[in-house]
Amino acid sequence: MNEILKLDKISLVYHTENGEISALDNVSFSVRRGEFVAIIGPSGCGKTSILSIVAGLIKPSGGKVYINGKENEKPSENIGYMLQKDELFPWRTIEKNAFLPLEIKRIKDPSYKEKLYALFKKYGLREFRKSYPSQLSGGMRQRAALIRTLASSPDLLLLDEPFSALDYQTRISVCNDVYDIIKKENKTAILVxxxxxxAISTADRILVMSKRPSKVINVHDIDTDKTLSPLKRRESTNFSAWFERLWRELNYENK
Ligand SMILES: Nc1ncnc2c1ncn2[C@@H]1O[C@H](COP(=O)(O)OP(=O)(O)OP(=O)(O)O)[C@@H](O)[C@H]1O
Ligand SMILES: [Mg+2]
Known part of the structure; x- marks a missing residue:
């Protein structure tokens, strides 16, 4: 079976002191193995909530989540979650940060550490592995955070605005690097x-969410050349048409 993830009629209501907030309403979609899916939608519509449900951190109020065809009830070992901020611990070296998931999951198998060293080397961080996060550039920290996310060999990566803390130039180049790593390591990714x-420059498919209570209002297959890097895909002839269409969906058709 090629479907790594399936959300079936997911709804989510947060109960707060001021009453109920209905965040998600009947959200269904699936993701195939190896696919890169982007999720866009208005601020506060429930994108992070979707990732937290997939990661098993919160329970939906209704509906089901299937991972590799199985109903997912506990946080899965097969999922790596990379948050908006790199969230490296400042008192740990880059190397010790990257080993953290192995410590938490008590993984002793030396092959995991070897794999991490190989990733450090491959992605230009070998000389910096004894450095602290504050001694690295934003882009290097983001790469280190991704390597940490890859530490326990997750099949599915959840990326919640992972580049938003970076300046524009760095953001484009780090996005390129991170995309490259994800593809070379044959991972499946969901990028919010x-x-x-x-979204257009990385995704195979884009999900457009409505404002709260959020539904999937459209799913687009993005037909840019997937053999190109995200940077090159920005130069595709159909790029601006996609941009306009998605902009319209988000800003005018999403009322
Ligand atoms: N723990 C919580 N308790 C109560 N309400 C919450 C909680 N987490 C999120 N919400 C509410 O649920 C809605 C969806 O939040 P969520 O963080 O998933 O949105 P988002 O699409 O990721 O937003 P953004 O684009 O700003 O990151 C928001 O209205 C938010 O206020
Ligand atoms: Mg969010």
Whole structure:
């Protein structure tokens, strides 16, 4: 079976002191193995909530989540979650940060550490592995955070606006690097982003969410050349048509 993830009629209501907030309403979609899916939608519509449900951190009020065809009830070992901020611990070196998931999951198998060293080398961080996060550039920290996310060899990566803390130039180049790593390591990824260009330049498919209570209002197959890097895909002839269409969906048709 090629379907790594399926959300079936997911709804989510948060209960707060001021009453109930209906965040998600009947959200269904699935993701195939190896696919790169981007999720865009208005601020506060429930994108992070979707990722938290997939990661098993919160329970939906209704509906089911299937991972590899199985109903997912506990946080899964097969999922890596990379948050908006790199969230490296400042008192740990880059290397010790990257080993953290192995410590938490008590993984002793030396092959995991070897794999991490190989990733450090491959992605230009070998000389910096004894450095602390504050001694690295924003882009290097983001790469280190991704390597940490890859530490326990997750099949599915959840990326919640992972580049939003970076300046524009760095953001484009780090997005390129991170995309490259994800593809080379044969991972499946779900990227939540506010940046339409970032979504078009990375995704095989884009889900457009409505405002709260959020539904999937459209799913688009993005027909840019997937053999190109995200940076090159920005130069595709159909790029601006996609941008306009998604911009319209988000800003005018999403009332
Ligand atoms: N723990 C919580 N308790 C109560 N309400 C919450 C909680 N987490 C999120 N919400 C509410 O649920 C809605 C969806 O939040 P969520 O963080 O999933 O949105 P988002 O699409 O990721 O937003 P953004 O684009 O700003 O990151 C918001 O209205 C938010 O206020
Ligand atoms: Mg969010």
């Amino acid at each position: 982003t506010h940046d339409i260009s970032e």
